[in-house]
Amino acid sequence: MNLAIIVLIVLFSISSFFFARTKVKKIAISNQTKLNALPDYYGFYLSLWCALPALLILIVWTIFEPSIIKAFIFQGISGENAQTYNNSELNLIYQQIKSFHFGYFTGTITEEIIRGAESYKSFLSIAQGSKIVLLATIIIFTTLYALKKILNNNKAREDVEKIFKGLLFVCSLVAILTTIGIIFALLFESIKFFSVINIFDFLFGTSWSPQRAFVRDASTITAEEYADLKNAFGTVPLFAGTAFIALIAMIVAVPIGLFSGIYMAEYANTKVRKYSKPIIEILAGIPTVVYGFFAALTVGPFFREIGEKFGLEVSSESALAAGLVMGVMIIPYISSLSDDVINAVPQSLRDGSYAIGATKSETIKRVVFPAALPGIVGSVLLAVSRAIGETMIVVMAAGLAANLTLNPLESTTTITTQIVMILVGDQEFDSPKTQSAFALGLTLFFATLVLNYIALRVVKKYREKYE
Amino acid sequence: MINNKVKIKTTNLNVYYGDKQALNDVNLEIHSKEVTALIGPSGCGKSTYIRCINRMNDVIDICRVTGSIEIDGNEINKKEIDVVSLREKIGMVFQKPNPFPKSIYDNVSYGPNIHGLAENKVKMDEIVETSLKKAALWNEVKDRLNEPGTSLSGGQQQRLCIARAISVNPEVILMDEPCSALDPIATAKIEELMDELKKTYTIVIVTHSMSQAVRVSQRTGFFHLGKLIEVDTTEKIFKNPNNKMTQDYITGRFG
Numbered sequence: 001m002n003l004a005i006i007v008l009i010v011l012f013s014i015s016s017f018f019f020a021r022t023k024v025k026k027i028a029i030s031n032q033t034k035l036n037a038l039p040d041y042y043g044f045y046l047s048l049w050c051a052l053p054a055l056l057i058l059i060v061w062t063i064f065e066p067s068i069i070k071a072f073i074f075q076g077i078s079g080e081n082a083q084t085y086n087n088s089e090l091n092l093i094y095q096q097i098k099s100f101h102f103g104y105f106t107g108t109i110t111e112e113i114i115r116g117a118e119s120y121k122s123f124l125s126i127a128q129g130s131k132i133v134l135l136a137t138i139i140i141f142t143t144l145y146a147l148k149k150i151l152n153n154n155k156a157r158e159d160v161e162k163i164f165k166g167l168l169f170v171c172s173l174v175a176i177l178t179t180i181g182i183i184f185a186l187l188f189e190s191i192k193f194f195s196v197i198n199i200f201d202f203l204f205g206t207s208w209s210p211q212r213a214f215v216r217d218a219s220t221i222t223a224e225e226y227a228d229l230k231n232a233f234g235t236v237p238l239f240a241g242t243a244f245i246a247l248i249a250m251i252v253a254v255p256i257g258l259f260s261g262i263y264m265a266e267y268a269n270t271k272v273r274k275y276s277k278p279i280i281e282i283l284a285g286i287p288t289v290v291y292g293f294f295a296a297l298t299v300g301p302f303f304r305e306i307g308e309k310f311g312l313e314v315s316s317e318s319a320l321a322a323g324l325v326m327g328v329m330i331i332p333y334i335s336s337l338s339d340d341v342i343n344a345v346p347q348s349l350r351d352g353s354y355a356i357g358a359t360k361s362e363t364i365k366r367v368v369f370p371a372a373l374p375g376i377v378g379s380v381l382l383a384v385s386r387a388i389g390e391t392m393i394v395v396m397a398a399g400l401a402a403n404l405t406l407n408p409l410e411s412t413t414t415i416t417t418q419i420v421m422i423l424v425g426d427q428e429f430d431s432p433k434t435q436s437a438f439a440l441g442l443t444l445f446f447a448t449l450v451l452n453y454i455a456l457r458v459v460k461k462y463r464e465k466y467e
Numbered sequence: 468m469i470n471n472k473v474k475i476k477t478t479n480l481n482v483y484y485g486d487k488q489a490l491n492d493v494n495l496e497i498h499s500k501e502v503t504a505l506i507g508p509s510g511c512g513k514s515t516y517i518r519c520i521n522r523m524n525d526v527i528d529i530c531r532v533t534g535s536i537e538i539d540g541n542e543i544n545k546k547e548i549d550v551v552s553l554r555e556k557i558g559m560v561f562q563k564p565n566p567f568p569k570s571i572y573d574n575v576s577y578g579p580n581i582h583g584l585a586e587n588k589v590k591m592d593e594i595v596e597t598s599l600k601k602a603a604l605w606n607e608v609k610d611r612l613n614e615p616g617t618s619l620s621g622g623q624q625q626r627l628c629i630a631r632a633i634s635v636n637p638e639v640i641l642m643d644e645p646c647s648a649l650d651p652i653a654t655a656k657i658e659e660l661m662d663e664l665k666k667t668y669t670i671v672i673v674t675h676s677m678s679q680a681v682r683v684s685q686r687t688g689f690f691h692l693g694k695l696i697e698v699d700t701t702e703k704i705f706k707n708p709n710n711k712m713t714q715d716y717i718t719g720r721f722g
Contacts, residue, residue: 269528348565352628354526355561356578356635357554366577371568 001128002062005135006055013051016143020046020150027151037157045156048163049146054139061131069123070094076119077112186445189438196432197233202439205234208402210422210433233436235443237402241319241412245398246387248323248408249330253387254380256327257334264335265342266364277339284332288392295325295397307409317399320408326393330383337382341375342368374459381455385448391416415444474499474639474669475520480534480544482515482524482693489515491693492534497686502661502670504680504701507690507716513673514562516690517641520671521557522550538639555582558632562644564624566616566631571608574616574627575599578635594634602630603660622653629660633668640664642672646679658683677717681705689713 021043028035035042074090085093097116099105105113150156194202209232260280264273300321307314345368353363369376399411400421422437429435475497482490490512497503505513515524522543524530536544543553555578566574575595576585585591595612599605604626608619616627625645632640642661646654661670661683674680680687681701688698689710697710708714 346565348561348563349567351523351526351559351561352565352567352631353577355521355523355554355559356581356631357551358577358581359551362581366581367567 002058005058005132009051009054009058009135009139012139013047016050017043017047019043020147024150024153027153033153036153036155037160041156041160042150044160045154045163046143046146046150048160049142050139052163052167053142054135057138058131058135061134065127065131069120069127072123073097073116073120077116183445186438186442189435190442192430193432193435193439197230197436197439201230202233202235202436203443204236205230206236206404207231207234208237208418210418210436229432233432235415235440237404238413238415238418238440239447240404241398241402242388242414242416244406244408244412245319245323245326245394245414246384248320249326249387250380250384252324252327253330253334253383257331257383258338258376258380260331261335261338262342262364262369265339266360266368277336280332280335282332283329284336286329288329288390289396291325291329292392292396295321295393299325300397303409312409314409315399315411317397317411318409319398319405319412322394322398323408325397326387326390329390329393330386333383333386334379337379338372338376341372341379344375345371377455377459381451385451388444388448388451389416391420395420415440472499473497474539475671476535476537476540477516477519478535478537480516480519480532480536482512482519482533483531484527485529489693490519493690493693493695495688495695495698497669497671499669500665500667501686502665502672502684504684504687505671505673505690506675506677506680506687507696509675511690512693513690514643517559517643517671517673519544520639520641521554521559522548523554523559525550555635556637557639557641558635558637559641560625560628560632560643560645563648564621564628566619566624566627568615568617570613571599571616571619571627572612575630575634578631582635584635598630598634599627601633601664602626603656603663604630620653622649622656625649625653625657626660629657629664633664637668639669639671642670644673644675647675654679677705689716691716 021039024035024042025039027033073094077090077093078085093112093116096105096107096113097120100109100113101117101120149159212228212232264277268276296317300316300318303318303321304314304316349367349371350363353367358366394414394417398413398417400413400417401411402413402418403410405412419437419440422433422440427434473496475495477493477495480490480493480495481488493512493516495516505516507513518524519532519536520538524532532544534544535542538553538556542548567577569577572595575598576591579585579591579594585594596605596609599608604623607623608614608627616624619627625648629640629645646657649657658679661672664670672680672683684701686698687701687704689696689704689708689712691712697704697708697713699709704713705717708717
């Protein structure tokens, strides 16, 4: 239904474009006046005024329609019946009514449901009818308004410009609001969690095992139970594991990525560059899950075999294997980005350095690299935040046990892995175990935010501006 | 006062960029402690010519140079020559000021640093000061040596680049249209400076300004389509050239 309405609106708007275009041309000729803009702009103006307000209303309507109908139905059920229902019972009845209406209800059919379904049907048709009337009125009004403007030879070019500016603004607003929404969702769930678990116990506790946290009702926790509970939600091992694996990844990725970037930007001739750059970028296109089983099935066992030869105890799910493979995954980000920023350093700076007798490596070390440093730092930080947020490789290759260790040969776990583990399978949304995932997510988000902020400040302070 | 000792001598110099020939059998002598101006329409090979002298064309992959370039009688257009010490001897100033994105001090100390010309900080301070003084920039920047070189005005930047070039005590300074991005006042300062510098250095300048060539140079060479058409004292070239094409060019009839 909505699709049909949208198609109609779009068709109408397109035809109004052509209508307006020919109309203004005719008027201009018959009145011997000069138009304020190209005829196309009048077309755009009219068709945008036709379509945009109506589509906007349609979207808002579609979002709110179900909940309004639901409210009416609730009222109907509560009004007719002597017995009172609580919210979840009402929801259940509403679901039953809906499925009965659409014809896939399988339970026992009661009088109440039949009556509910009837009123649901009537509400739906009322909604449908009023929606169409409303949209038609709006389209007529906006079209008439725009038409009047056009016939008065308005400044269509500037007006269309304004409308587009508004559209772009709305899009960026949506992006920003979504972000804020996500943050608030995280925040509210986390607040629920922190009302049970003290935030300091969460941040500084050294034992993590959310599996053993069974809490029925958060308000009735005794001191003994809490002592047990806080030992289930200490995140230090997770942060340590995350940082450790990210560190291993960066040790692999930064030198290799940076040096290959420098090679490609400064030393490689056009032919080598033409082939090697895409090949390195293929690495970035490999799905992380492929890296994951590569780490779990090839690299991990390989390290264990080597370790056995030297008499070392190597876990088959080791931080080393996960970090190493993650590092390989990150190489193309660093190399490709640093290649780009090095290329952006003007040739005139290199010429100046060569002309005074500097060799190629001196020029790179003392002129090109410092000039490109902000960009390089930026690419490294991008890589760090990828390493911290990366999930698939560590889920498959780093293990699940939250060990607090600095031995790269042991298994460790990361924040992302634990979030996955907590949220896989059936959930009860009011248990601290589930809510701890939100708290972890919030902490991770906050950590990345601080990292980015510091990075920005550093980059700003040490930037060597060219030009 | 004119010292006719030949500093740079090119014989049958040919330069190719890929298939395109940029210089065609250029035979030119550049005299010591004089300013030699190279004039000619755009794309005639003036810049290519001076970039041969300090082998800057090596930087361009597709560039090929044949023929002989002698400096003080030593051939430099051969593989074995060490371009690093060659470029230490032959400084260059570019068309657009290109100070490094470093402090004024670091810009000047860059060359002495990589060539190990100063054994300690005091010596380096001295080199920086004399270089900036020679480039007539010292008084303007002595209180802000730690500010970035890019914060200076265009004319100051260009003088900073000249200070950078002379910091390693070269014998020759090549200038590739050094004033084309500057206003008349800054240009006048640089021209004054060149008059001073030619007492110590051999200068080759590429310029599009006839009046500049007249003002600063003792000898002038006219290039056209990769060929050296005529070279003589500046006075002779501008008053009474041998070649009709030179005459046409300097009087603005083509180019």
